[in-house]
Amino acid sequence: MLVLPDQIRNLIESFSNLPGVGQKTATRFALSLINRPVHELDAFAFNLKNLLSVEKCQECGLFADEPICRICASEHRKESGLICVVEQFTDAMAIEGSNRFSGLFHVLGGVLNPLMGVGPSEIAFDSLMERISKNNVCEIILALNPSVEGDATSAFIKDEILKRFHDKVSVERIGLGMPVGGALEFLDPMTISKALENRRRF
Amino acid sequence: MLVLPDQIRNLIESFSNLPGVGQKTATRFALSLINRPVHELDAFAFNLKNLLSVEKCQECGLFADEPICRICASEHRKESGLICVVEQFTDAMAIEGSNRFSGLFHVLGGVLNPLMGVGPSEIAFDSLMERISKNNVCEIILALNPSVEGDATSAFIKDEILKRFHDKVSVERIGLGMPVGGALEFLDPMTISKALENRRRF
Numbered sequence: 001m002l003v004l005p006d007q008i009r010n011l012i013e014s015f016s017n018l019p020g021v022g023q024k025t026a027t028r029f030a031l032s033l034i035n036r037p038v039h040e041l042d043a044f045a046f047n048l049k050n051l052l053s054v055e056k057c058q059e060c061g062l063f064a065d066e067p068i069c070r071i072c073a074s075e076h077r078k079e080s081g082l083i084c085v086v087e088q089f090t091d092a093m094a095i096e097g098s099n100r101f102s103g104l105f106h107v108l109g110g111v112l113n114p115l116m117g118v119g120p121s122e123i124a125f126d127s128l129m130e131r132i133s134k135n136n137v138c139e140i141i142l143a144l145n146p147s148v149e150g151d152a153t154s155a156f157i158k159d160e161i162l163k164r165f166h167d168k169v170s171v172e173r174i175g176l177g178m179p180v181g182g183a184l185e186f187l188d189p190m191t192i193s194k195a196l197e198n199r200r201r202f
Numbered sequence: 203m204l205v206l207p208d209q210i211r212n213l214i215e216s217f218s219n220l221p222g223v224g225q226k227t228a229t230r231f232a233l234s235l236i237n238r239p240v241h242e243l244d245a246f247a248f249n250l251k252n253l254l255s256v257e258k259c260q261e262c263g264l265f266a267d268e269p270i271c272r273i274c275a276s277e278h279r280k281e282s283g284l285i286c287v288v289e290q291f292t293d294a295m296a297i298e299g300s301n302r303f304s305g306l307f308h309v310l311g312g313v314l315n316p317l318m319g320v321g322p323s324e325i326a327f328d329s330l331m332e333r334i335s336k337n338n339v340c341e342i343i344l345a346l347n348p349s350v351e352g353d354a355t356s357a358f359i360k361d362e363i364l365k366r367f368h369d370k371v372s373v374e375r376i377g378l379g380m381p382v383g384g385a386l387e388f389l390d391p392m393t394i395s396k397a398l399e400n401r402r403r404f
Contacts, residue, residue, distance in 0.1 A: 007256050020227075030253075032220060033220075043212075045246075045247035048216075049247050
């Protein structure tokens with residue numbers, strides 16, 4: 001029985017740790033790299049190791065080239081008194097892309113998931129509380145994805161803020177409803193029921 | 203507008219060169235590696251570079267730890283006078299897995315594709331001709347995938363062998379027909395017509 005050489009099997013192992021990649025896809029990836037030029041493999045390996053040099057803003061947790069990112073350093077944004085709490089960098093990217101938000105961000109880096117051992121100390125929860133108490137924050141917008149974990153994390157953060165800061169800080173959650181361009185017939189029942197709840201006078 | 207740091211964008215670029223991986227999947231792969239432990243990224247990078255140390259049998263082109271692979275070194279297999287021509291290593295693996303072939307292999311490393319600039323000198327064609335002329339080969343089994351390029355490559359190799367070795371070498375192609383466990387209703391018309399052509403007395 002023919003078997004693949006160790007070098008290729010090790011690489012397949014590495015690829016199969018990526019999200020959504022099984023043994024077959026990993027094998028395809030590894031074999032596709034076999035005849036690539038040396039400099040391309042070197043660049044790939046360098047880019048992987050270079051990930052370790054990515055730095056995050058000490059305030060909000062967004063990727064940044066400086067210790068404090070441009071958003072956290074902006075007086076205009078600080079004055080808004082608004083913090084939008086997101087799970088990860090790409091969520092903040094999406095919100096910035098809409099050009100409708102001019103407050104600060106706070107990246108949690110995950111959502112609560114007791115089964116996977118993710119509690120409040122595994123996400124950037126304490127630093128959020130600290131930012132609220134030290135700065136002049138009047139409003140928190142929770143923009144976590146609507147999932148079981150996202151909902152539980154939102155509820156937990158809301159309760160903690162109300163407990164610690166009472167009425168000084170208002171907590172809001174990003175609106176749930178029909179996506180623009182969506183088709184009613186293909187929407188799931190949960191989204192439709194949220195869209196009906198969130199109807200507004202027209 | 204928020205943009206991803208250069209380090210992450212470079213890695214996305216590397217991932218998006220993999221087959222079937224677009225910008226979105228590459229981004230997902232890159233971001234999933236952000237919080238991985240250092241040793242895991244190091245191992246991944248090492249495994250990539252280590253691909254360069256994979257060696258091939260000088261005779262047949264299969265991956266091998268020795269200059270001549272175990273199959274090419276086997277007297278029993280050499281005596282068969284049979285060479286099975288495949289496109290790549292994994293094809294030979296599949297044939298070995300069937301336990302029904304006891305001849306030698308020859309890995310072309312590709313199929314003819316004039317539009318992509320792949321001619322006979324880009325694949326292991328000359329070395330195949332050399333093996334036939336130097337060794338006691340009586341039969342060539344073409345086991346290339348049934349595609350436009352595979353068919354053209356098979357036809358080209360057959361013509362060349364007949365031209366150079368006349369009746370001394372018989373050229374055969376692996377059988378086309380219904381796969382075992384397949385369902386007629388889902389088969390494409392080409393496969394059905396090949397299966398009808400290749401019918402045998404029962």
